[in-house]
Amino acid sequence: MPAERIKLYQLGTFAVGNRLLDPDERTVQSRSERSNTLTSGHRACQGCGEALGARYVLDAAMRATEGRLIAANATGCLEVFSTPYPESSWQLPWLHSLFGNAPAVASGIAAALKAQGRSDIRVVAQGGDGGTLDIGFACLSGMFERNDDVLYVCYDNEAYMNTGVQRSSATPPAARTANTKPVGDEPGNVFGQGKNAPLIAMAHGIPYVATATVANLHDLEHKVERAMELHGARYIHVLVPCPLGWGSASEETIRLARETGLFPVLEAEGGEIVSVSKIRRALPVEDYLRPQKRFAHLFGDPPRSDVISRVQAVADRNIRRFELLEVD
Numbered sequence: 001m002p003a004e005r006i007k008l009y010q011l012g013t014f015a016v017g018n019r020l021l022d023p024d025e026r027t028v029q030s031r032s033e034r035s036n037t038l039t040s041g042h043r044a045c046q047g048c049g050e051a052l053g054a055r056y057v058l059d060a061a062m063r064a065t066e067g068r069l070i071a072a073n074a075t076g077c078l079e080v081f082s083t084p085y086p087e088s089s090w091q092l093p094w095l096h097s098l099f100g101n102a103p104a105v106a107s108g109i110a111a112a113l114k115a116q117g118r119s120d121i122r123v124v125a126q127g128g129d130g131g132t133l134d135i136g137f138a139c140l141s142g143m144f145e146r147n148d149d150v151l152y153v154c155y156d157n158e159a160y161m162n163t164g165v166q167r168s169s170a171t172p173p174a175a176r177t178a179n180t181k182p183v184g185d186e187p188g189n190v191f192g193q194g195k196n197a198p199l200i201a202m203a204h205g206i207p208y209v210a211t212a213t214v215a216n217l218h219d220l221e222h223k224v225e226r227a228m229e230l231h232g233a234r235y236i237h238v239l240v241p242c243p244l245g246w247g248s249a250s251e252e253t254i255r256l257a258r259e260t261g262l263f264p265v266l267e268a269e270g271g272e273i274v275s276v277s278k279i280r281r282a283l284p285v286e287d288y289l290r291p292q293k294r295f296a297h298l299f300g301d302p303p304r305s306d307v308i309s310r311v312q313a314v315a316d317r318n319i320r321r322f323e324l325l326e327v328d
């Protein structure tokens with residue numbers, strides 16, 4: 001099954017690209033009847049990938065369910081910037097869970113709806129990479145294993161951003177965080193640690209697993225819509241650059257989220273990969289690392305070409321393993 005028929009690479013707005021498409025192919029976001037589920041006025045940083053991703057995910061899920069949706073949200077930036085009590089930017093029934101139990105709270109909501117015979121209302125849960133891969137992982141695995149009827153969305157900005165950029169098990173090798181080694185032979189996050197949540201989700205054999213990035217919002221919407229067509233446990237893992245934690249310019253968020261091989265974009269059903277987003281040109285990882293201050297220690301005088309080569313090897317392995325390169 002192809003993930004998408006049309007792939008648009010755009011810098012800022014989808015407005016122009018949308019006009020080139022048939023109405024039924026335009027993004028949910030370009031439609032006047034979009035639900036604005038995460039509406040304006042929240043306090044995310046300028047260029048926040050998480051705010052952008054969440055807006056697209058929730059609006060697409062709202063459209064797919066005709067507005068009958070409940071969200072459980074783990075503690076993290078997404079919750080903190082959107083709901084400074086007594087204000088809220090959410091325009092749907094939305095619950096703030098603890099940092100580590102959003103999957104369990106969502107499972108409970110799904111169970112309560114089932115007990116009430118309300119099959120029309122659907123449930124999403126969402127959290128950051130720390131809430132999902134670290135502290136909430138047992139709850140998430142339980143939700144998968146029981147095949148609870150929940151779509152869980154992880155917004156991966158590769159560290160604990162809300163509390164000041166601490167390392168998570170999604171932090172990439174060599175990245176500097178507030179609690180990785182600042183100096184020494186190998187400053188930054190060590191190689192060979194961390195976990196691959198999408199592959200672990202696939203190993204549970206759940207109905208649907210996908211990865212996506214905010215660089216391709218058509219693809220992200222498509223994957224949410226596909227997830228909402230299915231029942232049981234579903235998982236979408238979205239790469240969302242964070243200007244504050246990555247030390248990147250706010251206008252670089254979309255460009256940095258483009259496929260480099262470091263974050264394979266794919267879709268799996270029942271544990272089997274059914275589609276992979278191909279990379280047109282394999283750019284050197286240096287182009288991705290250099291604009292981010294969290295990797296600045298690799299570009300001193302002399303540059304750490306040995307470490308950059310090891311990061312390149314990670315991308316090359318992904319490109320081979322998931323057959324990411326387009327072949328003519």
Ligand SMILES: Cc1ncc(C[n+]2csc(CCOP(=O)(O)OP(=O)(O)O)c2C)c(N)n1
Pocket residue numbers: 050075076077078099100127128129130131132157159160161162163168
């Ligand atoms: C049990 C517990 N430990 C620690 C915290 C503090 N805390 C709140 S959010 C957060 C980090 C969130 O990181 P992540 O899930 O990656 O979301 P992000 O802010 O990066 O979007 C931490 C450590 C907490 N709320 N509860």
Ligand code: SF4
Pocket residue numbers: 043044045046047048049050051077078081157161162241242243244245
């Ligand atoms: S710290 Fe990062 S994730 Fe949090 S609001 Fe700012 S840009 Fe978004």
Ligand SMILES: [Mg+2]
Pocket residue numbers: 128129130155156157158159160161168
């Ligand atoms: Mg995070």
